[in-house]
Amino acid sequence: MPDQSFLDWPFFEPRHRELALALNGWCGAHLPVDHGDVDTACRGLVAMLGAGGWLKHSGAAADERLDVRTLCLIRETLARHDGLADFAFAMQGLGMGAVSLFGTPGQQAWLERTRAGTAIAAFALTEPGSGSDVAATATSAKRVAGGWQIDGEKTWISNGGIADVYVLFARTGEAPGARGLSAFLMPAATPGLEIVERLEVVAPHPLATLRMNGMVLPEDALIGTPGEGFKLAMSVLDVFRSTVGAAALGLARRALDEALARVKSRRIQGQALAELQMVQGHLADMALKIDAAALLVYRAAWTKDTGAARITREAAMAKLYATEAAQEVIDMSVQLHGGDGVRHGSTVEALYREIRALRIYEGASDVQRVVIARSVLA
Ligand code: COS
Numbered sequence: 070m071p072d073q074s075f076l077d078w079p080f081f082e083p084r085h086r087e088l089a090l091a092l093n094g095w096c097g098a099h100l101p102v103d104h105g106d107v108d109t110a111c112r113g114l115v116a117m118l119g120a121g122g123w124l125k126h127s128g129a130a131a132d133e134r135l136d137v138r139t140l141c142l143i144r145e146t147l148a149r150h151d152g153l154a155d156f157a158f159a160m161q162g163l164g165m166g167a168v169s170l171f172g173t174p175g176q177q178a179w180l181e182r183t184r185a186g187t188a189i190a191a192f193a194l195t196e197p198g199s200g201s202d203v204a205a206t207a208t209s210a211k212r213v214a215g216g217w218q219i220d221g222e223k224t225w226i227s228n229g230g231i232a233d234v235y236v237l238f239a240r241t242g243e244a245p246g247a248r249g250l251s252a253f254l255m256p257a258a259t260p261g262l263e264i265v266e267r268l269e270v271v272a273p274h275p276l277a278t279l280r281m282n283g284m285v286l287p288e289d290a291l292i293g294t295p296g297e298g299f300k301l302a303m304s305v306l307d308v309f310r311s312t313v314g315a316a317a318l319g320l321a322r323r324a325l326d327e328a329l330a331r332v333k334s335r336r337i338q339g340q341a342l343a344e345l346q347m348v349q350g351h352l353a354d355m356a357l358k359i360d361a362a363a364l365l366v367y368r369a370a371w372t373k374d375t376g377a378a379r380i381t382r383e384a385a386m387a388k389l390y391a392t393e394a395a396q397e398v399i400d401m402s403v404q405l406h407g408g409d410g411v412r413h414g415s416t417v418e419a420l421y422r423e424i425r426a427l428r429i430y431e432g433a434s435d436v437q438r439v440v441i442a443r444s445v446l447a
Contacts, residue, residue, distance in 0.1 A: 071149070071322045075363050080138065080371040088126075089142045095121055101151035107273045108231050112189070114157035119186015127162035128169035128180045135169055137308055137370035141315035145366075148319025149326075152423040155316050156274050160228045162312070163431075164190025166305035167236045167252050171293040176254050179234050191232035193223040193255070193279060194302055200225070201436050203238075203299060204247040208281065210239035216288050217241075217253065219281040222265070225430070229277025230264045233257050236292065237281075243296030250298035253290045260284065272422040303381070310384040310431050311369040314391030317427050318362050321395035324402035324420050325355050331406050342405065351405065355398045362391035382444040389437035392427045399424050 076086045099117060104110050118124045126143055129135040140162060148155035161183045162169075168176050182188035199205035208221025219239055226235070234256050241251040255262065261284030268276040293301050332342040332352070342348050369383035377383075399420045403410035410417050428434050 071326050075360070075367075078367065080367040085138055085142055088139060089146060092123065092143060092146045095123070096146060096150035096154070100147070100154050102153070104153055104273065107153070108275055110153055111157050111228070111231060111275055114154050115161065115186045115189055117186070118154070118158055118161075119184070123158065124161055124186050125184045127158060128165045128184050130180065130184075131174060131177060134374075135166075135308065137311055137373045138367065140308070140312045141366055141370045144312045144315040145319035145322070148316040149323045152272060152316075152320065152419065153274060155319065156227070159309070159312060159316065160192070161186075161190050163192045163305065163309045164228065164232065164234070164236060166192070166309060167292050167301055168254065170304060170308075171252075171301055172254075173289070173292075175289055176292060179254065179256075183234070188233040189228055189231055191226055191228035191235045192305075193226050193229075193235045193237045195223060195225045197222055197224050197278075201433055203250075203302060206238055206240055206250055208237070208239040210241050210251060210253065210286075213285060215285070217286045217290065219253070219255070219261070219284040219286060222278065222280050224278040225268065226277055226279055227430075228275050229279055230267055231275045235279075238298050238302055241295050241298070247299040248296055250302070251295045252292040252298045252301050253286050254292055255281075255284075255286060255290065259286065271425060272419070304379075306431055307380050307384045308373065310388040310437075311366060311373070311380070313427055313431050314362065314366040314369070314384075314387035317388075317391040317395035317424060318359065318366055320420050320424050320427075321355075321359050321362065321391075321398040324395075324399040324417060325352075325359060327417050327420075328352065328355065328402040328405045331402075331409075335407075348405065351401050355401055358394035358398055362387075362394045365390050381440060385432070385437040385440040385444075388432065389434055389441070392424070393434060395424050396428060 126139045144155050165180050165183045168180050183190045210217045210219050237253045237255045240249055242249045261282050263280045264277050265280045266278040332348055335342045365387040369380050369387040372383050373380045402417050403421050406417050
Protein backbone atom coordinates (compact mmCIF):
# COMPACT_ATOMS: atom_id res chain seq x y z
CA MET A 70 0.00 0.00 0.00
CA PRO A 71 1.53 3.35 -1.00
CA ASP A 72 1.76 6.45 1.15
CA GLN A 73 -1.81 7.39 2.17
CA SER A 74 -0.86 10.52 4.11
CA PHE A 75 -2.38 12.71 1.36
CA LEU A 76 -5.80 11.62 2.63
CA ASP A 77 -5.19 13.89 5.63
CA TRP A 78 -4.98 16.95 3.36
CA PRO A 79 -7.71 19.52 3.97
CA PHE A 80 -9.28 18.81 0.58
CA PHE A 81 -10.93 15.69 2.01
CA GLU A 82 -13.76 14.92 4.39
CA PRO A 83 -13.94 11.76 6.53
CA ARG A 84 -16.26 10.11 3.93
CA HIS A 85 -13.52 10.45 1.29
CA ARG A 86 -10.92 8.76 3.50
CA GLU A 87 -13.31 5.93 4.33
CA LEU A 88 -14.16 5.42 0.67
CA ALA A 89 -10.51 5.39 -0.48
CA LEU A 90 -9.53 2.80 2.14
CA ALA A 91 -12.60 0.62 1.49
CA LEU A 92 -12.01 0.68 -2.26
CA ASN A 93 -8.34 -0.16 -1.79
CA GLY A 94 -9.41 -3.26 0.14
CA TRP A 95 -11.95 -4.21 -2.54
CA CYS A 96 -9.31 -3.79 -5.26
CA GLY A 97 -6.92 -6.05 -3.37
CA ALA A 98 -9.55 -8.80 -3.44
CA HIS A 99 -10.82 -8.33 -7.03
CA LEU A 100 -8.07 -6.83 -9.21
CA PRO A 101 -6.31 -7.14 -11.55
CA VAL A 102 -8.56 -9.07 -13.90
CA ASP A 103 -7.41 -11.01 -16.95
CA HIS A 104 -7.21 -8.58 -19.90
CA GLY A 105 -7.04 -11.36 -22.53
CA ASP A 106 -10.18 -10.30 -24.40
CA VAL A 107 -10.71 -6.61 -23.62
CA ASP A 108 -14.41 -6.55 -24.52
CA THR A 109 -15.12 -9.43 -22.14
CA ALA A 110 -12.82 -7.93 -19.49
CA CYS A 111 -14.54 -4.54 -19.68
CA ARG A 112 -18.04 -5.98 -19.56
CA GLY A 113 -16.98 -8.03 -16.53
CA LEU A 114 -15.36 -5.02 -14.84
CA VAL A 115 -18.47 -2.86 -15.32
CA ALA A 116 -20.63 -5.61 -13.81
CA MET A 117 -18.19 -6.10 -10.89
CA LEU A 118 -17.85 -2.37 -10.19
CA GLY A 119 -21.64 -2.08 -10.32
CA ALA A 120 -22.17 -4.99 -7.96
CA GLY A 121 -19.52 -3.58 -5.61
CA GLY A 122 -21.49 -0.32 -5.43
CA TRP A 123 -18.62 1.78 -6.84
CA LEU A 124 -20.34 2.81 -10.06
CA LYS A 125 -23.03 4.70 -8.18
CA HIS A 126 -20.34 7.37 -7.73
CA SER A 127 -19.79 7.63 -11.52
CA GLY A 128 -22.82 9.85 -11.94
CA ALA A 129 -25.36 11.78 -9.92
CA ALA A 130 -29.12 11.30 -9.88
CA ALA A 131 -31.40 14.36 -9.99
CA ASP A 132 -31.29 14.96 -6.22
CA GLU A 133 -27.51 14.44 -5.90
CA ARG A 134 -24.33 16.31 -6.85
CA LEU A 135 -21.43 14.77 -8.71
CA ASP A 136 -18.58 14.65 -6.18
CA VAL A 137 -15.36 15.21 -8.11
CA ARG A 138 -13.09 14.29 -5.17
CA THR A 139 -14.84 10.92 -5.00
CA LEU A 140 -14.44 10.42 -8.76
CA CYS A 141 -10.74 11.27 -8.48
CA LEU A 142 -10.09 9.03 -5.47
CA ILE A 143 -11.82 6.12 -7.20
CA ARG A 144 -9.90 6.60 -10.45
CA GLU A 145 -6.59 6.99 -8.62
CA THR A 146 -7.17 3.84 -6.57
CA LEU A 147 -8.42 1.71 -9.47
CA ALA A 148 -5.55 2.85 -11.73
CA ARG A 149 -3.05 1.82 -9.05
CA HIS A 150 -4.44 -1.73 -9.14
CA ASP A 151 -5.57 -2.22 -12.75
CA GLY A 152 -5.59 0.34 -15.59
CA LEU A 153 -8.49 -1.38 -17.33
CA ALA A 154 -10.63 -1.21 -14.17
CA ASP A 155 -10.00 2.55 -14.08
CA PHE A 156 -10.98 2.76 -17.76
CA ALA A 157 -14.23 0.83 -17.17
CA PHE A 158 -15.20 3.11 -14.26
CA ALA A 159 -14.15 6.33 -16.02
CA MET A 160 -16.15 5.67 -19.17
CA GLN A 161 -19.37 5.13 -17.21
CA GLY A 162 -18.76 8.59 -15.76
CA LEU A 163 -17.63 10.45 -18.89
CA GLY A 164 -20.19 8.65 -21.07
CA MET A 165 -23.07 9.71 -18.85
CA GLY A 166 -21.50 12.99 -17.64
CA ALA A 167 -23.82 15.12 -19.79
CA VAL A 168 -26.89 13.23 -18.52
CA SER A 169 -25.67 13.47 -14.96
CA LEU A 170 -25.14 17.24 -15.20
CA PHE A 171 -27.90 18.26 -17.64
CA GLY A 172 -30.21 15.27 -18.31
CA THR A 173 -33.99 15.19 -17.92
CA PRO A 174 -35.56 12.67 -15.50
CA GLY A 175 -36.45 10.51 -18.54
CA GLN A 176 -32.83 10.51 -19.74
CA GLN A 177 -31.66 9.71 -16.24
CA ALA A 178 -33.21 6.25 -16.55
CA TRP A 179 -30.07 5.37 -18.52
CA LEU A 180 -27.94 6.80 -15.73
CA GLU A 181 -29.56 4.45 -13.24
CA ARG A 182 -28.49 1.54 -15.43
CA THR A 183 -24.91 2.76 -15.97
CA ARG A 184 -24.59 3.39 -12.21
CA ALA A 185 -25.78 -0.13 -11.49
CA GLY A 186 -23.37 -1.63 -14.04
CA THR A 187 -26.19 -3.08 -16.15
CA ALA A 188 -25.50 -0.78 -19.13
CA ILE A 189 -22.24 0.48 -20.65
CA ALA A 190 -21.82 4.15 -21.61
CA ALA A 191 -19.70 6.05 -24.16
CA PHE A 192 -18.92 9.67 -25.08
CA ALA A 193 -19.03 10.30 -28.85
CA LEU A 194 -17.36 13.65 -29.57
CA THR A 195 -14.22 13.12 -31.69
CA GLU A 196 -14.50 12.84 -35.48
CA PRO A 197 -12.06 11.91 -38.25
CA GLY A 198 -11.74 15.63 -39.11
CA SER A 199 -12.00 17.14 -35.61
CA GLY A 200 -10.07 15.93 -32.60
CA SER A 201 -8.64 18.88 -30.70
CA ASP A 202 -10.87 21.33 -32.61
CA VAL A 203 -14.34 20.49 -31.32
CA ALA A 204 -15.83 23.58 -32.99
CA ALA A 205 -15.15 21.85 -36.36
CA THR A 206 -17.63 19.01 -35.58
CA ALA A 207 -19.28 17.97 -38.85
CA THR A 208 -21.77 15.24 -37.85
CA SER A 209 -25.16 16.79 -38.54
CA ALA A 210 -28.46 16.64 -36.66
CA LYS A 211 -31.40 17.97 -38.72
CA ARG A 212 -34.92 18.41 -37.42
CA VAL A 213 -37.33 15.98 -39.08
CA ALA A 214 -40.88 14.93 -38.22
CA GLY A 215 -40.75 13.36 -34.76
CA GLY A 216 -37.11 14.05 -34.02
CA TRP A 217 -33.60 14.52 -35.36
CA GLN A 218 -31.88 12.90 -38.33
CA ILE A 219 -28.21 12.18 -37.61
CA ASP A 220 -25.56 11.70 -40.30
CA GLY A 221 -21.81 11.51 -39.81
CA GLU A 222 -18.87 9.65 -38.37
CA LYS A 223 -17.26 9.54 -34.92
CA THR A 224 -13.90 7.96 -34.18
CA TRP A 225 -11.64 7.04 -31.25
CA ILE A 226 -14.79 6.35 -29.27
CA SER A 227 -13.91 4.49 -26.09
CA ASN A 228 -16.36 1.63 -25.43
CA GLY A 229 -17.37 1.94 -29.10
CA GLY A 230 -18.75 -1.47 -30.05
CA ILE A 231 -19.63 -2.58 -26.52
CA ALA A 232 -21.57 0.45 -25.27
CA ASP A 233 -25.34 0.26 -24.75
CA VAL A 234 -25.73 4.01 -24.91
CA TYR A 235 -23.73 6.95 -26.33
CA VAL A 236 -23.87 10.69 -25.73
CA LEU A 237 -23.38 12.10 -29.21
CA PHE A 238 -22.41 15.65 -30.23
CA ALA A 239 -23.67 16.91 -33.57
CA ARG A 240 -24.09 20.14 -35.52
CA THR A 241 -27.61 21.53 -35.26
CA GLY A 242 -26.52 24.75 -36.96
CA GLU A 243 -27.87 27.56 -34.72
CA ALA A 244 -24.60 29.43 -35.51
CA PRO A 245 -21.25 28.57 -37.10
CA GLY A 246 -18.49 26.89 -35.10
CA ALA A 247 -18.78 26.25 -31.38
CA ARG A 248 -22.22 27.86 -31.05
CA GLY A 249 -24.01 25.46 -33.40
CA LEU A 250 -23.62 22.09 -31.65
CA SER A 251 -26.02 20.02 -29.54
CA ALA A 252 -25.84 16.83 -27.47
CA PHE A 253 -28.04 13.75 -27.89
CA LEU A 254 -28.65 10.50 -26.09
CA MET A 255 -28.15 7.69 -28.61
CA PRO A 256 -28.97 4.09 -27.58
CA ALA A 257 -26.68 1.61 -29.36
CA ALA A 258 -29.70 -0.30 -30.69
CA THR A 259 -30.92 2.70 -32.76
CA PRO A 260 -31.30 1.70 -36.45
CA GLY A 261 -28.73 3.50 -38.64
CA LEU A 262 -25.81 3.15 -36.20
CA GLU A 263 -22.93 1.10 -37.60
CA ILE A 264 -19.61 0.14 -36.01
CA VAL A 265 -17.29 0.74 -38.97
CA GLU A 266 -13.98 -0.26 -37.44
CA ARG A 267 -12.50 -1.45 -34.14
CA LEU A 268 -9.21 0.31 -33.30
CA GLU A 269 -6.26 -1.30 -31.52
CA VAL A 270 -3.88 0.70 -29.35
CA VAL A 271 -0.75 0.16 -27.20
CA ALA A 272 -2.76 -0.42 -24.01
CA PRO A 273 -5.79 -2.28 -25.39
CA HIS A 274 -9.30 -1.19 -24.50
CA PRO A 275 -12.53 -1.15 -26.54
CA LEU A 276 -12.35 1.62 -29.18
CA ALA A 277 -14.24 2.10 -32.41
CA THR A 278 -15.23 4.29 -35.33
CA LEU A 279 -19.01 4.74 -35.62
CA ARG A 280 -21.13 5.81 -38.57
CA MET A 281 -24.61 7.27 -38.29
CA ASN A 282 -26.44 6.99 -41.59
CA GLY A 283 -29.93 8.50 -41.79
CA MET A 284 -30.41 7.62 -38.12
CA VAL A 285 -33.46 9.20 -36.48
CA LEU A 286 -33.43 10.03 -32.78
CA PRO A 287 -36.63 11.10 -31.00
CA GLU A 288 -37.22 14.70 -29.87
CA ASP A 289 -36.48 13.82 -26.27
CA ALA A 290 -32.99 12.55 -27.17
CA LEU A 291 -31.76 16.17 -27.05
CA ILE A 292 -29.72 16.88 -23.89
CA GLY A 293 -29.83 20.49 -22.74
CA THR A 294 -30.54 23.39 -25.14
CA PRO A 295 -29.95 23.32 -28.91
CA GLY A 296 -26.74 25.19 -29.76
CA GLU A 297 -25.27 24.73 -26.26
CA GLY A 298 -23.61 21.38 -27.00
CA PHE A 299 -20.06 22.77 -27.11
CA LYS A 300 -20.35 24.36 -23.68
CA LEU A 301 -22.02 21.23 -22.36
CA ALA A 302 -19.14 19.09 -23.67
CA MET A 303 -16.59 21.46 -22.13
CA SER A 304 -18.37 21.42 -18.75
CA VAL A 305 -18.29 17.63 -18.76
CA LEU A 306 -14.63 17.67 -19.76
CA ASP A 307 -13.80 20.15 -16.97
CA VAL A 308 -14.92 17.50 -14.47
CA PHE A 309 -13.45 14.49 -16.21
CA ARG A 310 -10.10 16.10 -17.13
CA SER A 311 -9.39 16.39 -13.40
CA THR A 312 -10.13 12.68 -13.11
CA VAL A 313 -7.73 11.82 -15.95
CA GLY A 314 -5.10 13.55 -13.82
CA ALA A 315 -6.18 11.33 -10.93
CA ALA A 316 -5.82 8.18 -13.03
CA ALA A 317 -2.32 9.29 -14.06
CA LEU A 318 -1.55 9.83 -10.39
CA GLY A 319 -2.62 6.27 -9.57
CA LEU A 320 -0.41 4.87 -12.33
CA ALA A 321 2.52 7.00 -11.09
CA ARG A 322 2.06 5.90 -7.48
CA ARG A 323 2.13 2.27 -8.60
CA ALA A 324 5.32 2.95 -10.59
CA LEU A 325 6.97 4.46 -7.50
CA ASP A 326 5.89 1.48 -5.35
CA GLU A 327 7.38 -0.90 -7.90
CA ALA A 328 10.58 1.16 -8.06
CA LEU A 329 10.92 1.20 -4.25
CA ALA A 330 10.56 -2.58 -4.07
CA ARG A 331 13.12 -2.96 -6.84
CA VAL A 332 15.79 -0.64 -5.45
CA LYS A 333 15.54 -2.19 -1.98
CA SER A 334 15.93 -5.75 -3.25
CA ARG A 335 18.30 -5.38 -6.20
CA ARG A 336 21.98 -5.42 -5.21
CA ILE A 337 24.86 -3.83 -7.05
CA GLN A 338 28.54 -3.95 -5.97
CA GLY A 339 27.58 -5.35 -2.58
CA GLN A 340 24.85 -2.85 -1.71
CA ALA A 341 21.18 -2.26 -2.45
CA LEU A 342 20.45 0.04 -5.38
CA ALA A 343 18.59 2.24 -2.88
CA GLU A 344 21.87 3.08 -1.16
CA LEU A 345 23.24 4.81 -4.25
CA GLN A 346 22.86 8.56 -3.98
CA MET A 347 21.96 8.94 -7.64
CA VAL A 348 19.13 6.42 -7.24
CA GLN A 349 17.92 8.31 -4.16
CA GLY A 350 17.88 11.49 -6.26
CA HIS A 351 15.61 9.79 -8.79
CA LEU A 352 13.29 8.56 -6.02
CA ALA A 353 13.08 12.08 -4.61
CA ASP A 354 12.14 13.49 -8.02
CA MET A 355 9.47 10.82 -8.46
CA ALA A 356 7.93 11.47 -5.02
CA LEU A 357 7.99 15.22 -5.63
CA LYS A 358 6.20 14.91 -8.98
CA ILE A 359 3.57 12.65 -7.43
CA ASP A 360 2.81 15.06 -4.60
CA ALA A 361 2.70 18.05 -6.95
CA ALA A 362 0.32 16.17 -9.26
CA ALA A 363 -1.88 15.15 -6.33
CA LEU A 364 -2.07 18.75 -5.10
CA LEU A 365 -3.20 19.99 -8.53
CA VAL A 366 -5.71 17.15 -9.01
CA TYR A 367 -7.36 17.50 -5.61
CA ARG A 368 -7.24 21.30 -5.78
CA ALA A 369 -9.30 21.11 -9.00
CA ALA A 370 -11.72 18.55 -7.53
CA TRP A 371 -12.16 20.46 -4.25
CA THR A 372 -12.71 23.74 -6.13
CA LYS A 373 -15.57 22.20 -8.12
CA ASP A 374 -17.09 20.40 -5.13
CA THR A 375 -17.12 23.56 -3.04
CA GLY A 376 -19.22 25.41 -5.58
CA ALA A 377 -17.10 26.89 -8.39
CA ALA A 378 -19.17 27.31 -11.56
CA ARG A 379 -16.16 26.53 -13.77
CA ILE A 380 -12.81 24.85 -13.09
CA THR A 381 -11.48 25.08 -16.64
CA ARG A 382 -8.04 26.36 -15.64
CA GLU A 383 -7.67 24.12 -12.58
CA ALA A 384 -8.72 21.01 -14.52
CA ALA A 385 -6.37 21.82 -17.41
CA MET A 386 -3.46 22.28 -14.99
CA ALA A 387 -4.29 19.05 -13.16
CA LYS A 388 -4.56 16.99 -16.35
CA LEU A 389 -1.50 18.49 -18.02
CA TYR A 390 0.82 18.23 -15.06
CA ALA A 391 -0.35 14.90 -13.68
CA THR A 392 -0.21 13.06 -17.01
CA GLU A 393 3.18 14.49 -18.04
CA ALA A 394 4.63 13.87 -14.56
CA ALA A 395 3.29 10.31 -14.50
CA GLN A 396 4.95 9.60 -17.84
CA GLU A 397 8.29 10.72 -16.35
CA VAL A 398 7.80 8.80 -13.10
CA ILE A 399 6.87 5.61 -14.94
CA ASP A 400 9.78 6.00 -17.37
CA MET A 401 12.17 6.31 -14.41
CA SER A 402 10.64 3.25 -12.78
CA VAL A 403 11.23 1.29 -16.01
CA GLN A 404 14.83 2.56 -16.00
CA LEU A 405 15.41 1.45 -12.40
CA HIS A 406 14.10 -2.00 -13.33
CA GLY A 407 16.73 -2.42 -16.05
CA GLY A 408 15.89 -5.16 -18.55
CA ASP A 409 12.97 -6.32 -16.41
CA GLY A 410 11.37 -2.94 -16.99
CA VAL A 411 10.80 -3.61 -20.66
CA ARG A 412 9.95 -7.28 -20.29
CA HIS A 413 6.56 -7.96 -21.83
CA GLY A 414 4.02 -8.63 -19.07
CA SER A 415 5.89 -6.91 -16.23
CA THR A 416 3.94 -4.38 -14.15
CA VAL A 417 6.07 -1.38 -15.12
CA GLU A 418 5.97 -2.35 -18.80
CA ALA A 419 2.15 -2.30 -18.61
CA LEU A 420 2.23 1.07 -16.84
CA TYR A 421 4.54 2.41 -19.56
CA ARG A 422 1.97 1.48 -22.21
CA GLU A 423 -1.03 2.58 -20.16
CA ILE A 424 0.11 6.12 -19.37
CA ARG A 425 0.77 7.21 -22.96
CA ALA A 426 -2.81 7.77 -24.14
CA LEU A 427 -3.69 9.90 -21.09
CA ARG A 428 -1.51 12.69 -22.52
CA ILE A 429 -3.68 12.62 -25.64
CA TYR A 430 -7.32 11.87 -24.82
CA GLU A 431 -9.82 14.32 -23.29
CA GLY A 432 -7.69 17.17 -24.60
CA ALA A 433 -4.06 16.61 -25.55
CA SER A 434 -1.33 18.27 -23.46
CA ASP A 435 -1.02 21.16 -25.91
CA VAL A 436 -4.78 21.78 -25.74
CA GLN A 437 -4.43 22.09 -21.96
CA ARG A 438 -1.58 24.58 -22.51
CA VAL A 439 -3.87 26.60 -24.82
CA VAL A 440 -6.58 26.62 -22.13
CA ILE A 441 -4.14 27.66 -19.37
CA ALA A 442 -2.49 30.34 -21.51
CA ARG A 443 -5.89 31.84 -22.40
CA SER A 444 -6.83 32.07 -18.75
CA VAL A 445 -3.50 33.66 -17.85
CA LEU A 446 -3.79 36.20 -20.66
CA ALA A 447 -7.48 37.02 -20.07
N1 COS B 1 -17.07 25.47 -19.80
C1 COS B 1 -18.12 26.22 -20.27
N2 COS B 1 -18.04 26.95 -21.40
C2 COS B 1 -16.89 26.93 -22.08
C3 COS B 1 -15.77 26.17 -21.65
C4 COS B 1 -15.91 25.43 -20.46
N3 COS B 1 -14.88 24.72 -20.01
N4 COS B 1 -14.77 26.36 -22.53
C5 COS B 1 -15.21 27.20 -23.47
N5 COS B 1 -16.50 27.54 -23.20
C6 COS B 1 -17.34 28.47 -23.96
C7 COS B 1 -16.61 29.77 -24.18
O1 COS B 1 -16.83 30.66 -23.09
C8 COS B 1 -17.24 30.27 -25.46
O2 COS B 1 -18.51 30.84 -25.14
P1 COS B 1 -19.09 32.14 -25.91
O3 COS B 1 -19.22 31.73 -27.34
O4 COS B 1 -20.40 32.42 -25.23
O5 COS B 1 -18.06 33.21 -25.72
C9 COS B 1 -17.50 29.01 -26.26
O6 COS B 1 -17.56 27.95 -25.27
C10 COS B 1 -16.40 28.71 -27.27
O7 COS B 1 -15.18 28.61 -26.54
P2 COS B 1 -13.76 28.84 -27.23
O8 COS B 1 -13.78 30.09 -28.04
O9 COS B 1 -12.70 28.71 -26.16
O10 COS B 1 -13.68 27.60 -28.25
P3 COS B 1 -12.51 27.03 -29.15
O11 COS B 1 -13.10 26.55 -30.41
O12 COS B 1 -11.41 28.05 -29.24
O13 COS B 1 -12.07 25.70 -28.34
C11 COS B 1 -10.52 24.24 -27.16
C12 COS B 1 -11.08 25.66 -27.52
C13 COS B 1 -9.31 23.91 -27.99
C14 COS B 1 -10.14 24.44 -25.70
C15 COS B 1 -11.59 23.11 -27.27
O14 COS B 1 -11.92 22.87 -28.63
C16 COS B 1 -11.09 21.81 -26.66
O15 COS B 1 -11.15 21.62 -25.45
N6 COS B 1 -10.56 20.87 -27.48
C17 COS B 1 -10.15 19.53 -27.04
C18 COS B 1 -11.29 18.60 -27.19
C19 COS B 1 -11.17 17.34 -26.41
O16 COS B 1 -10.88 17.34 -25.22
N7 COS B 1 -11.43 16.23 -27.10
C20 COS B 1 -11.40 14.96 -26.48
C21 COS B 1 -12.76 14.35 -26.48
S1 COS B 1 -12.99 13.06 -25.32
S2 COS B 1 -11.60 11.79 -25.65
